[in-house]
Amino acid sequence: MTTDYLTIREMCELFDVTPRALRFYEAKELLSPVRQGTRRLFTRTCRARLRLILRGKRFGFSLEEMRQLLDLYNEENGQLRQLKETYELAQTHLADLQARRDELEETITEMRDELAFAADRLATMQQDGSHDFRNDTETTIAA
Numbered sequence: 001m002t003t004d005y006l007t008i009r010e011m012c013e014l015f016d017v018t019p020r021a022l023r024f025y026e027a028k029e030l031l032s033p034v035r036q037g038t039r040r041l042f043t044r045t046c047r048a049r050l051r052l053i054l055r056g057k058r059f060g061f062s063l064e065e066m067r068q069l070l071d072l073y074n075e076e077n078g079q080l081r082q083l084k085e086t087y088e089l090a091q092t093h094l095a096d097l098q099a100r101r102d103e104l105e106e107t108i109t110e111m112r113d114e115l116a117f118a119a120d121r122l123a124t125m126q127q128d129g130s131h132d133f134r135n136d137t138e139t140t141i142a143a
Helices: 008-015 019-027 044-058 063-072 078-128
Strands: 034-036 039-041
Touching: 008 019, 008 044, 019 044, 044 063, 063 078
Parallel strands: none
Antiparallel strands: 034 039
């Protein structure tokens, strides 16, 4: 990228975001493009910040968390503090994602078991010609 500034359209194309998203990030003080009349011109810093915002969003960071982390960069010893706090926050988010994955795996296993039971029960009912098993003592999906 050889130009120092990108227009809103160029930013949208480069990062696959909408103009509305860029204006939203600007309103939330996550991005600070240079204003030239009514035009927004995005600097290399804006591009780097947007790259981090989108990565943070993908990792489950809130916009407020991202704003706080990005603001650390300009403070004294900011890069070190920013990296340290990002690392700690990422560890927390990773643990949350892993816990959610474990819950999903458990739910998927349970659903597969229920579907296998239902498939077996349907096959049995179709072979026996039985269409009513309400009086059975076995657990069903509806139970």
